[in-house]
Amino acid sequence: MPAKPATINRSRPDVAVIGAGITGLWAAIKAAEAGLTVLVIEAAEPGAGASGGLVGALMPHQPSGWTPKKALQLDGLLTLPGEIAPLEAATGLSAGYRRTGRIMPISTMQEAARHREWSAGAESHWPGAFGWQAQVALPDASWLDPVAAAHGAALDTLAARLNPRGMVEVLAMALRQSHASAVDWLTGKGVSSISADCAIKLNDGTVISVGNVLIATGINAFELISPIVRRNTGTGVKGQAALLTPIQPVSAAELPVIYAAGLYVIAHDNGLIAVGSTSENAYSDAQSTDVQLERLIAQAQGVCPALRGATVVERWAGVRPKHESRGPVVTPLPDAPHVIALLGAYKIGFGIAHLMGAEAVGHVTGSKGPWRDVLLQGWT
Numbered sequence: 001m002p003a004k005p006a007t008i009n010r011s012r013p014d015v016a017v018i019g020a021g022i023t024g025l026w027a028a029i030k031a032a033e034a035g036l037t038v039l040v041i042e043a044a045e046p047g048a049g050a051s052g053g054l055v056g057a058l059m060p061h062q063p064s065g066w067t068p069k070k071a072l073q074l075d076g077l078l079t080l081p082g083e084i085a086p087l088e089a090a091t092g093l094s095a096g097y098r099r100t101g102r103i104m105p106i107s108t109m110q111e112a113a114r115h116r117e118w119s120a121g122a123e124s125h126w127p128g129a130f131g132w133q134a135q136v137a138l139p140d141a142s143w144l145d146p147v148a149a150a151h152g153a154a155l156d157t158l159a160a161r162l163n164p165r166g167m168v169e170v171l172a173m174a175l176r177q178s179h180a181s182a183v184d185w186l187t188g189k190g191v192s193s194i195s196a197d198c199a200i201k202l203n204d205g206t207v208i209s210v211g212n213v214l215i216a217t218g219i220n221a222f223e224l225i226s227p228i229v230r231r232n233t234g235t236g237v238k239g240q241a242a243l244l245t246p247i248q249p250v251s252a253a254e255l256p257v258i259y260a261a262g263l264y265v266i267a268h269d270n271g272l273i274a275v276g277s278t279s280e281n282a283y284s285d286a287q288s289t290d291v292q293l294e295r296l297i298a299q300a301q302g303v304c305p306a307l308r309g310a311t312v313v314e315r316w317a318g319v320r321p322k323h324e325s326r327g328p329v330v331t332p333l334p335d336a337p338h339v340i341a342l343l344g345a346y347k348i349g350f351g352i353a354h355l356m357g358a359e360a361v362g363h364v365t366g367s368k369g370p371w372r373d374v375l376l377q378g379w380t
C-alpha cells in the first residue's frame, strides 16, 4: 500500500520547525509572532525528548570569568518570566515558573572561598536586584539538613525553576490556540533527511518543500545535519531524574532550589519534588534508569529531610544535546542558507530556548538580534 501523503493546509509554509521540544516550540512561537506561516513536524509528540523531563532548574552560570555565553544565559533568565506570563494568560495553563533562588550547602573552606568570588562576580555582572550571597542563614531544617551544610550555605537570588512538562504544554497550546491560523502540525511523523534547498523527506517517503527549515530535534539534530555539513558536530549526555511525593506536603513557593555538588532538589507547585540529575557520557540505553538514580535519590534524602520516606512516583531518563563547543548554537548551514540548525542547549535549554528561537527566526526574516554572534560563535 502506498504511504499516506502528509496532510498540511498550506502548499509551502515559510518555515518548517522540526522537533517540538522546548527549542522548536519557542522557535515556532517566534516565527508565528514574526508573521510567518509555520509547519511543526514532530516524530512523536511535543515534549517527547529531553524537554519532557522532571527537573526544570533555571540556574545561572557562575558569575566569574565572564563570557558572552554567560551574558546570553543571564539575559535568558531575566527575560523568561516576561515571555511566559502572556502565554500563560492566553492559554490558562501554568508553566510552574517561580523565581525561588537557589540555596547551596557549603562543605569545605575552599567552596566558601569560591562563593565569595562568585558573590563579587554577581555584583559586577548581574543587575542590582539579584545577588550571590556567599553566606546566608539556613532555611527551614526540614528542607536543608544543617549537617549537610558544615560550612553554612550560599544563596543566589536569580535562580528559578519551572515545570518542564507544563512549559511544553503552555507553548504547544499557545501555538494551537493563539497562532492557529499560522501554524500547522504534523505529529507522529519523523524526518529522515533535509536537502540544502529545503526539501524535507519524512520517514514515510513524503517530501515537503518549505521556504526555510529550522532543525530543533535535540540530540537527533547532529545526525540530521551531518549529511549537509559532512561531519558530526555534537553528542549527547544522558541524565536520570526522579519525582517524589513527600510524606508531609511542602510549601513550594517558599522553598529555594537546593543545589549540592551536581544534585538538584526542586519543589514544584504541584506538590511533587524533583531530584536530578546524573551526567553520563557513556550509556547503552538512553531511556532506562538504574542504580545511579537510586544513589542520587539517597544523596537527595541526605541533604533534604523532607524527602525522607517520600514515595518515588516517577523515574525518568533523557539525553541532553551537547554541541562540540559545549555552548548553544544557532546557525544557517554552509551552502544551505535557509536550513538553520538550533543545536546543543545542553544543561540550560529551558532558560535560553526563547532566545535561540528568536535568533533562528531572525536568520529567516533578515533581522539580526542581540545574540546572533554569540550563537554563531561555537560554529566552525
Ligand SMILES: Cc1cc2nc3c(=O)[nH]c(=O)nc-3n(C[C@H](O)[C@H](O)[C@H](O)COP(=O)(O)OP(=O)(O)OC[C@H]3O[C@@H](n4cnc5c(N)ncnc54)[C@H](O)[C@@H]3O)c2cc1C
Binding pocket: 018, 019, 020, 021, 022, 023, 024, 041, 042, 043, 044, 045, 046, 047, 048, 049, 050, 051, 052, 053, 055, 056, 057, 058, 189, 190, 191, 192, 216, 217, 218, 219, 220, 224, 237, 238, 239, 240, 241, 276, 277, 278, 317, 318, 319, 320, 321, 344, 345, 346, 347, 348, 349, 350, 351
Ligand atoms: C535528566 C535531564 C535533566 C535536565 N535538566 C535541565 C534543567 O534542569 N534545566 C534546563 O534548562 N535544562 C535541563 N536539561 C536540558 C534540557 O532538557 C535540554 O537542553 C532541552 O530539553 C533540549 O530541548 P530540545 O528542544 O533542543 O530537544 P528535545 O527536547 O530533545 O526535543 C527534540 C524533539 O525533536 C523530536 N525529533 C527528534 N528527531 C526527529 C526527527 N527526525 N523528525 C521529527 N522530530 C524529531 C523529538 O521527538 C523531540 O520531541 C536536562 C536534560 C536532561 C536529560
